[in-house]
Amino acid sequence: MSEELDILKRALKREKAARKQAEQILEGKSRELYDLTQELKQLNEQLEDGLTKKTSELQGVFDNLVDAYVLMDISGNVVKMNNSAKNLFGYDIDQEKLNIVTLIYKEDYQYAMTSFQELVTKGSFSDYQARVYTKDKGVRTVHINASLIRNKNNQPVAAQGIVRDITYELEQNRVFDEQKKQLSVIVENSSLGIALTQFGKILQTNKAFQNFLGYTKEELIQKEVKDISLKEEYALSSENMEKMNNGKIDHFSVNKRYVRSDGSNVWAKTNVAAVRNPDKTIKYQVALIEDITDQLESEKQRDLLVKNLEKMNLELSEYAHVVSHDLKSPLRSIYALVNWIKEDYSSAFDKTGLGHLSMIERTLEKMETLINDILSYSRAGNKENLESQQIDLNTLISDIKNVVLIPDNTEVYCKQKLPVINGDKTRIQQVFQNLIGNAVMYMDKEKGQIEIDYSDQNTHYQFKIKDNGPGIKEQYHTKIFKMFESVGNHKNSTGIGLAIVKKIVELYEGKIWLESSPEKGTTFYFTLKK
Structure with missing residues (x-):
């Protein structure tokens, strides 16, 4: 009995020790489970934070995408659109429902249905271009790339598309193409020869240049500039072309001879301009060629x-x-x-x-x-003995008053102080003396008045000599400046004085004319270059 009791005690002791060991193991595993739970919780929080961040980033990209983004269900109902899509179509699906069919342009309906079928069949389409209506009944042309969205069972549940408004782009392309055609017509029908070259190689020419040299378009594009130039004159053009290629100049002009298809030479003025790439390297050169053989x-x-x-x-x-x-x-x-x-x-x-x-x-x-x-x-128009000095016209007029016999009943005066000019004193005096002398000679009033005045005309001085004499009929206004022509039959008139005046005035790059009518006096105007 004692032996069985010992066995039982030992068994209880082993069971107690085993239970304690099991408790220790369970406690360790529980601690491990707790630590793992905490770690998983922390990882889950990090994952949720990352997901929120990524969702926010994607939402920012979605909202600020330059192109329009549209998401619709399989029936065509729009369920999401970004700001660009709202601005393009004019709809806000948070305020109103929208089905994609509403946007389809009437004449493009069949094309839209065919494209949608392609989307369903293939899962995507690209480069779809069509017209769409906006909410305010406007019409825009758009480019669309679209794809299907499928569930886990690979069944289509929605479709999404990136829509880009290309209305302005197409209009610009249309205008550009139209301008290109117009420019092409101008170039082809220009009277100037036009050639496009690249590093001495002829790329393109117009009809005028082809006719000028007697070559066909096909023949010219097989040649280089040196092939149609005289060797002794090509060096100058080549030197300028080298400067252009190095970026030192953008254009130059040269007179040179060209060799025609029959071997003859023709002179031409050639203007060459560079067309450069964004990095300033030469793309090609444009040459305008003008035949100057007859001109030379x-x-x-x-x-x-x-x-x-x-x-x-x-x-x-x-x-x-x-x-x-x-x-x-x-x-x-x-x-x-x-x-x-x-x-x-x-x-x-x-x-x-x-x-x-x-x-x-x-x-x-x-x-x-x-x-x-x-x-x-x-002598009046002779430039060889033309002197130049400063002339004070106020002093000059005083000297003329002492030379010309002025009656007591006639007054010669300056309306304002006259300028100091540069010129040949003898010739300038001839101009004023002849005009004043004529006014005195033909004066028919009891109280004669001869007024001298001027105005500054930037490059010229304009003078006027006005009298209250008998006046001159309009038919003589041009005639009196010719040799041996005069009005009246005064004994002291030779008919040469005004011809001398005109010649001297023109020597100083000026003009002379008059305003007059019978009994209302005469005003002579003339200009002298400063």
């Missing part, structure tokens, strides 16, 4: 004509000097002879005879004045 020949003829005219003017001036000398000598002899006759034989002539001798003297004086005027006219 005309310039050659003009230069020859100018030289001949200069030679003739010199000969004419020399001839005028010789003629004036040869004419003055016998005139003076006749004048002296008439004076001798009057002195020695005055008693032999009656009053009529003496009158005739006086008439001869006056005629001789007038002839000498005429010769002097002709000589002055021949």
Whole structure:
């Protein structure tokens, strides 16, 4: 019995020890389970935080997506759209229902249904382009890429699409294409030759350039610029092209000869401009070619004509000097002879005879004045002996008043102080003296007035000399500036004075004209370049 009791005690002891061991194991496992639970809880919180963050980020991308985003169920009811979609279509699905069919443009309905069928069959479509209605009945053209959304059983439950408004883009492309066509017409029908080149290679030409050289379009694109240029002249163009390629210049102009298909040479003015890539490297060059063969020949003829005219003017001036000398000598002899006759034989002539001798003297004086005027006219336009100095016109007018015989009943005055100008004093004095002298000579009023004034016209001075004399009929306004033309029949007028004035005024790159009518006086205007 004692032995069984010992066995029982030992068994209870082993059971107690086993239970204690089991409790220790259970306590350890519980602790592990708790730690794992806490770790899982922490991981779950991190996952939820990350998911919330990602959801917020995706929502931000969704709301701020530049293109419109539309999500619809399989029946076409729009269930979600971003701000761009709301702005494009004008609908807010939070306030009203919208089915995608409402947006389909009437004439594009069948095309839309075909595309939707493609979406259902293939699961997506791209590059769909069609017109859509907006809420305010506007029409926009859009580009759409769409795809199906499926559930876990692979059944389609919704569809989503990225919609981009390409209305403005298409309009810009249309305008660009139209302008491109217009430019092409202008280029093809331009009278100037136009060539597109790239590093010396001819890429494209227009009809004018093809006709200019006698080559076809196909023949020219097989050539380089050097093939149609004279070797001795190509170096200059090549040097400029090198500067253009290096970015030193963007355009240049050169006169050069081209070699035509028949081997002949033609002169042309060539303007070359660079068209560059964004990195400033040469994309190609555009050349405008103008035939100047006739122009150069005309310039050659003009230069020859100018030289001949200069030679003739010199000969004419020399001839005028010789003629004036040869004419003055016998005139003076006749004048002296008439004076001798009057002195020695005055008693032999009656009053009529003496009158005739006086008439001869006056005629001789007038002839000498005429010769002097002709000589002055021949000198007036001569630039070779043209002097330049500062001229105080106020002093000049005072000097003229002392030279021209001004009657007591006539007043010559300046309305304001006149400027100091640069010019040849003798010629400038001729201008003012002739105009003032004519006004005095033809004055017919009891109280004559001759007013001198000016205005500053930037590059020129404009002067006016106004009188209250008899006036000049309109038919003579141009005629009086010609040689030997005058109004009236004044004994002291040779008809050359105003021709001299006009010649001097034009020498200073100016103009002269008048305003006048009978009995209302005359105003002469003339300009002198500063």
